[in-house]
Amino acid sequence: AQSVTQPDIHITVSEGASLELRCNYSYGATPYLFWYVQSPGQGLQLLLKYFSGDTLVQGIKGFEAEFKRSQSSFNLRKPSVHWSDAAEYFCAVDGHSGGNNRKLIWGLGTSLAVNP
Amino acid sequence: DAGVTQSPTHLIKTRGQQVTLRCSPKSGHDTVSWYQQALGQGPQFIFQYYEEEERQRGNFPDRFSGHQFPNYSSELNVNALLLGDSALYLCASSTRGQETQYFGPGTRLLVL
Numbered sequence: 001a002q003s004v005t006q007p008d009i010h011i012t013v014s015e016g017a018s019l020e021l022r023c024n025y026s027y028g029a030t031p032y033l034f035w036y037v038q039s040p041g042q043g044l045q046l047l048l049k050y051f052s053g054d055t056l057v058q059g060i061k062g063f064e065a066e067f068k069r070s071q072s073s074f075n076l077r078k079p080s081v082h083w084s085d086a087a088e089y090f091c092a093v094d095g096h097s098g099g100n101n102r103k104l105i106w107g108l109g110t111s112l113a114v115n116p
Numbered sequence: 117d118a119g120v121t122q123s124p125t126h127l128i129k130t131r132g133q134q135v136t137l138r139c140s141p142k143s144g145h146d147t148v149s150w151y152q153q154a155l156g157q158g159p160q161f162i163f164q165y166y167e168e169e170e171r172q173r174g175n176f177p178d179r180f181s182g183h184q185f186p187n188y189s190s191e192l193n194v195n196a197l198l199l200g201d202s203a204l205y206l207c208a209s210s211t212r213g214q215e216t217q218y219f220g221p222g223t224r225l226l227v228l
Contacts, residue, residue, distance in 0.1 A: 032215045041224075042222075044159070044206065044208075044219040046216065046218065049215070049216060102164070102210065102217070103149065103161045103164060103172060104149075104151075104161065104208075107158055108156075108157060108158050109157075109158050
């Protein structure tokens with residue numbers, strides 16, 4: 001069965017510091033991978049996605065993520081964190097059953113706090 | 117271009133009642149998925165609708181049902197509400213066969 005693990009429940013960084021949020025997945029085929037961000041009381045905003053090709057993908061708000069098949073990982077990074085980046089971050093895998101059916105399997109999320 | 121919209125934003129019900137949540141997909145999208153997000157958890161897939169039919173379903177009881185209308189909007193119905201149904205209900209839309217889902221702001225349901 002597909003699963004997503006986000007090992008870090010909560011991370012605190014200082015503003016201007018670099019950030020890496022970890023995501024590991026379990027999936028039997030080539031995965032589609034996503035990172036979403038959720039601000040308090042808000043819905044989910046897509047940061048970036050990986051389907052195939054270049055394993056380093058760029059997203060919005062200065063985020064990037066690297067797909068490493070050998071490690072079953074898709075870690076999210078940002079070189080310099082801003083206070084507005086404080087939010088909940090979710091990694092998700094497309095656990096499609098084939099054909100056109102699509103559903104997302106989610107990690108439990110990582111809560112990011114940013115110190116001024 | 118309007119994104120995914122959901123109504124209502126908040127809802128309070130009591131145990132045993134029934135609730136209907138609504139979702140309008142992003143313009144040009146024909147597929148709607150529903151997710152339940154309990155406090156402190158990641159979203160859990162409930163079901164997905166395309167061409168007015170339920171195409172796939174997650175591990176949710178039959179108390180959870182849905183509908184999709186010809187204009188692609190969708191409803192999520194929950195019968196016989198339990199305290200454990202309290203959660204944020206998220207609607208996501210996409211184009212059939214496309215991998216990216218776009219989410220609405222959610223409906224926060226509280227069951228007392």
